[in-house]
Structure formats: structure tokens, C-alpha cells
Amino acid sequence: MKRVSLLQLFFAALLGSGALAPPMVLAQVPARFYWKTLSGANAVPLIFNSISGNTNPFDPAHIPMGDANFDGTLAIAGYARTFTMFDRSAMAAVLVPMGRLSGDVNVAGRTASQSAKGFGDPMAEFDLNIIGPPAQKTLADALRYEPGFSVDLLVDLAVPIGEYDSEKTLNIGQNRVYGRLGMPVVWQLGPWVPGRRTTLEFLPAVWLFGDNTDYVGKTLKTDPLFQLDAHLTHDFGEHFWGALDASWYSGGKSTINGVPGKKLNNLGVGFTLGYQVNDNLNLTFGYKSTVNDSAPDDLRMDGFMISLVYGWHPIIEGAKRLEGE
């Protein structure tokens, strides 16, 4: 096999991997996010979302605000790196949300327009594979990798340093610590050949929230929120894939100064299309919307997403430079 072909294989493995896929969108990571890649790979994701609904898209608690209606432009920039820990694949990432949000909010029976902008709460993410193939420490490992049935342990932690105005109910930052514990599952169905890959993926997770003691002068508490994401993904070509997505939210009852709200029990569905533009750049497009959301207290949210992910690995970049000589 010519060296250039070998390199293309590595790139395909690298960019096809989850570490370089767009992270948190609508509080849900997209399909193929937890695919594994070569240790030492780097990625910079840039994700743009246009979102509408009755909940703050920057807040993973997804507290429905009655008949409020928000429009937001959300972007997430970050950096992710894969590495090996205990001979298992691991990934660490930092994600910084930013954007604008505006809409009508019903406060104490009065409707008021509110808006917010700026940087949100940065989130650190750590993922460690616990069931599945060993880490891809070398290019040889990467070439042989097939996920089979793999399960990860996932920990997210957001630091409350984002833009926050205690006079407003609508904010980019959340003024409280929150995080997530999850177990991403990737289940390979059929051959692991670019152009023919099919996966069924699940992410059962629990979001945990600290208290916001200055929520328009009140205390906001939120019970743990269980979230289950599911994706059926399939390659339509070597560089083009799609996914059917679904998310189920349950629990997460919020209490404001002791006054309880409603527990979430909502379902969202959507789709994602992905395309590998070149050796380093991946493009995805998606749409997602909640369903059965006509009741006033139901969570309503829909949004378009476009992501660009730039990925690289020093060995492969070096080999490309030599090939170019």
C-alpha cells in the first residue's frame, strides 16, 4: 500500500472519530461523539446553533418558562485531546459557550422582554473507556480499531464564571456549579468499513445541579435530571454520514424559593448529517425539536446546528509534510 493511502486511512480514522465531532448541542452531544481515535489527536470544534423555545438553551436543566419564547444564537468553541489512561482510550475537553439570547419572559404575571449575551460557563469534560477495545496508542492500533460494544465513563463539570445578571431570569451563565455523570455506549452493527458503518449509540446520564442562591433574588434548586440520548447512525458514503437522534429528559424538577415546578418528561427528536470536507475538516448539520410539547408547561425547544471541527495529529501532519516534499 502506498504511503499516501495509508495516511488517508489514518485521517479517515481520525476525523471519523468522536473526539473531533461537535460537542454539546442543545445540552446533547451528537452522534459519533464518543467514537475513539488515536491517542494524541487534537480537535478544535466550532459549533453554531440557532435555537428557539421556552427554555434557556444555555441551561442544561432545561427549565420550561411557560409560554416564554426565546430566540438564541449559541456558539461553542473548545479544544479536545485524546490520550491513554490505564491502557484505555481517554479524552479531555474544554468547551466554552457564548452567544446571544433574547425573548419574552413572563415574570410575576407580566411579560417582559429580556436579552443576554456574552460567554457562558466553561465546561470541562473527561471521558474514559471502560468496556471495549484498548486504547489506540499507535497508528497500528488505530488501523485495527473496531468499537464492537464499548462503554465509557463520562464526567462533565461546568464552572459558574459565565455572564450572569441576577436581575434577570435569562442569562448566559448559570451562577451555579453543575455537571453530568454518564455512560456513553457505542454499539457497532455490521462491518467497520468507512462507507458501511452503522452504530446504535446511547448516552444515559444524570445532570446534577448546585443551587443558584441569587436567581432574581431567590434561590433556585434543581433535582437531578436524567437524560437518555439515542442515535442510529449510518454511513451514506466514505465521507458522508447521517443519524436519527432522540433525547428523553426526565426529572429535573426545579424549585424557586421552595415553590416547586414541574418535573420534565419530554422527548426530542432530530437528525444529523455529517461530511468530511478534507483531511482535517469535518462539517455537520442538524436539526432537533421537542415533540408532544403543546401543553403550557411542556418543554419546547428546536434548533438548527452547523459545526466545523478542525482536527490534527502531529504524526500525521508530519507525514503529510514529508509526502509533500
Add this chain to the structure above:
Amino acid sequence: MKSLSAAIVAAVLLALLFDTFAPAHSQQVKRPNIVIILGDDLGFADMSSFGGEIKTPNLDELAKEGVRFTQFYTHASCSPTRSMLLTGVDTHLNGLGNMDEWAAPNQWDVDGYEGHLRRNLTTLPQLLRDAGYHTYMAGKWHMGKAPDLIPAARGFERDFSLLDGAGSYWDMWNFTAISPKSTFTEDGRYLIRLPKDYYATKTYTDKIISDIEADRKDGKPFFVYLSEQAPHDPYHLPRDWRNRHVGEYDKGWDVVRNERLQRQIKMGITAPGTDLAERMWFVPDASLLAPATRAIMGKKMELYAGMVENMDYHVGRLMDYLKTIGEYDNTIFIVFGDNGAEGADLFKMIAGTPGTRDFLFASMVWSETNPNAWGDPHSYVGYGPAWAQVSMTPFSQYKGNLAEGGIRNALIVSGPIDRQAAGSINHQAVLHVADIMPTLLEVAGAKRPQTYQGQEQPPLIGESWVKMLEGKEASPRTDKDYLAWEIFGNCAVRQGDWKLVWQYKPYGTGEWQLFNLAEDLGERHDLAAERPEKVKELVALWDDYVKANHVILPSRVLWEGMEQKLPQRYPVEPGFPPLIYKSQFVPPKDMLANPKP
């Protein structure tokens, strides 16, 4: 009491008498069945019983029960070997003086070079059928496609045959735009489609079992020619057979070849002190390759090993079936490969270059190139010269060449024909594939007519193994007998321990080379300059062979341009040049220091 004792004694005597004569009686009543298992491009050192790390428990069982031969010769290419197997006649007289695919202009329309088995020759299955055997074939034929050339026309009562030299194991796709589909026959009819769940190795075994089952009640012995397609490339393989050696070959061909040699020495296949043949000069030292490159190359060998293991598994199914119906103990098994392992990149030769018709065809049909797709339909993997040399450990070169790696193969013979110690290894007998015809005719009590279709039959070039297998002689050949080969313009002759070879550059020198195989199995030391009288002697034998067999050296050969395409040939010296083998210098720890400010 007395009469009771007498009765017991009489009964015991009767039982003993019956026990003594019963086997002989049954042998007289029913002649042994015959099963030939022919691996396509199977290497000398691939089976575990010949030193391979590849797991072949069923073939090894035959080796354990029978005898292994280490000086068995085929031809360097498939059709010529097959033609000699089934006719016992030299290739230049039986129609396969050259491969059909490579016939040279000066050989066209010349008797003996038709590219198919000549119509006026009697065949082994035909004579066995006439002698009362059922004759079944499954697998690769590659000796003619016309209605009067197919297996049914050449003596097989039933067949399921791939008429081409190779093709997909999963479907009917073949390799070129002008001949895109493989041709199959079943019982003399050309198939328009393949059976459901077709996978070559499995289906061939299924067909043979069903053929035997269909006729077994009539009590006639059977002759089976199980002409495996495996492990010929492309390495098509069910998924669950692909990952049984993951990473095992990343250590590289030199290491694996040496491991095989050590096992061969330990089990007595090869003599202690045997030197490996030189690694082909254009094959890199695997230790210089990056791990990923070794992994990719190693994966090809993983697939090859899977091909051999899968073939062994299906051979085991046939053996189990014969045991179940009680025929196993009365069956002679003959197992061997048809030539050296394949080191050429056949696909590259066929697929051509961008802009050509065949490249377009390959783009449509043979472009599953991702390593994870290797083994699937539309993928094409062959393992190349480095691993082919491993398959031919300890010999030099591989298929297509007349070095030992092209023509010497592993042979197992087991069953009622064999009176040698079970599991023994025979190094003395110099055997040839053309010997099988006279051997089996003798076993079956069949006669070969002097004339057929009004024409005098060419002489059989082989010698029967029956006396040797009965332990009455060491070899069917004396030191005066000789064997000779010609294919693609390359020539060789062997007499006793001496072998004379002429090969085109760059695989050969374009001169006669002389080797003493007793001392130099790897053909490293050309003694032609030292022993001109021996060269002269063997050249005389070669001339005799040419005359007796109407050998026409081809005017065009596949080696054309090879010398210009391949790197210049220099001897391979391990560790040379030192530049790329020098490890990092590590200074004494107590002399380490930081730079001064």
C-alpha cells in the same frame, strides 16, 4: 465339560481366523477410496505439520496418521501442475506447455501449448471411472472451458467447478473488463448463478459430501478431487475467520520465517544447520518499517492464515463425514499445494493503470480497499513476496519461479496405501506430481491404454509410489533419474542432489546456476563456476528433456522489463548498511551533565 472346552477352543480359533482374514477379504471386495486435496498456492511451510504457526488440526491429523514428504515437486504454476496430476504427461505434451494466460506468439497453435488439457489424452478420473470408481470433483479446474474440456467431459461423473484460474470466493466476479464473470459448471452444465449462501471453500466441501452421499449405497469406491480455491488470492474470508491472528505477524516476515525454520528443524522437517534462503533483495527488512506499516502488511498475512485455517476446517468436515459413514479408514488422502506460494501482485497486473479499461472495471468491482473490508466481496488482498517467502520457508523465491520455493511443496499421504510408520517424515524419496497418476492407477487396478481416440498416448513421466509406500524401496527414483521443468522460459533440471537452473533476470542471472540441494537448500551458493563438468552433465539432461518433450521456449515472457522495474539486485546482508541499524548512543549515567551557564 470336555465338549464345552472343545467348543470354546473352536470358537476362539474361528474368531481368530475370521479376524485374520476379514480385512484382507474386505480389501479385495472394496478398493480404497481416494481423496486428493489440492491447496491453491498453499506454501510448503504453512501447515502446522510442516512448521507453520497456522492452525491446521485436520490436515495435521492426516499427517499424524500418514507420512509427510519433503522432496515433492509440482510445477511452478497451477495449470501445468494440475495437467500433470490428471494425465501423468509432461506439460509440453499435455497442452499446458505454457499457462493459457501467458502463451507466447511462437507457441500459438502448437500441439502441447493449447492452454488447455489436450483432448486426445486419457485422464486419471476417466480411467478410474472406467475401473469402477465414482469420480467427483469440486473446486478450481483451470484446464479448459469448452464443453469438451470441462470436468464432466474429462472423466468426472459429478462436479462443481470454477473453470477459471481464480475469482471471487463470494460471487461470480472475475478480474478483467473483457472477462468480468467467472465460469462455473455443475455436473456438466454451465451455471447461470451460484447457489444460495455460496462461499467457495464451504460450497466445494458441501458438494463433495452430497456427491458421496448420493451414491454411497451402491458400494463402489470413489475418487474425489477437492481442488480448493484457497488460499489463492483474493483473500476472501468470512468475518469470523479474519481475526484469529490479530497482531501476530506485526513482528515481520524475517522473524516469522526464522520461527518456522526453527520449528521445522525441531520437528524434523528440515535438517539442523539449514540456512534460510536469502530474503528477496527488493523486500525490505521488516524491522525498518513503522509499526503501522508492519500492521498493514501483517494483516495481509493474518488473512492468509485465516484462509488456510478455514480450508482446514472444511477439510475436517469432509473427514468427519467419511468417519460417520465408515469410509474414512478405507480412504487414501493425498494433500499438497499446486505450486509455490504466490508472491506476485496479481491484482496490480490485472487492474492496470488509471485511464485503462481494466482500471475502470477494477474501480467498479474491486475497490473495497479499506483494511477493515479486506475479506469482503469486492476486496482484493494478496500478501506479496515477503510473506510468500515465509510460506516457502526455507526455500528461495516462490510461485512462477524455478527456485525450490516455486516448485517444491509439502505432501501428505495417508490411508490404506501407506505402510510407513504413522507420522513419519520421508526425506529420501524424490517425488513428482506426475507420479500420482501411475500410483493411483496401480492402487485401483486400472490400466492406461496405449492409444486413445486413435492416437498413441504420450508416455507417463511419473513413477508409482506403491512400492515406496509399502516400504519396499526408498524412492521411486534412482540417482540416475532426473526431473525437469520449463515455464515462462525458465528452465531447471534435478538429478540426485544436484539442481541446474536457468532463470530470466532479475530473479535469475540469465546463466545456468548450479546448486547442491543436500548442502544448500536455500540455493544461496551457485557452484556453476566451480563444477563446470556437473553443469555440462546436467545441461545434457536438459537437452534430452527438451527433445523428448517438444519444449519450445517462449518468444515473449512475463519477465519482460522486470529488471528495469525492480531495484538493482545486490546481495542481502543482514545489518547492512550500518547507517540505518545503528542504535542511539547512550552515554554513561555518571557522565551526564547540564550545560554550563
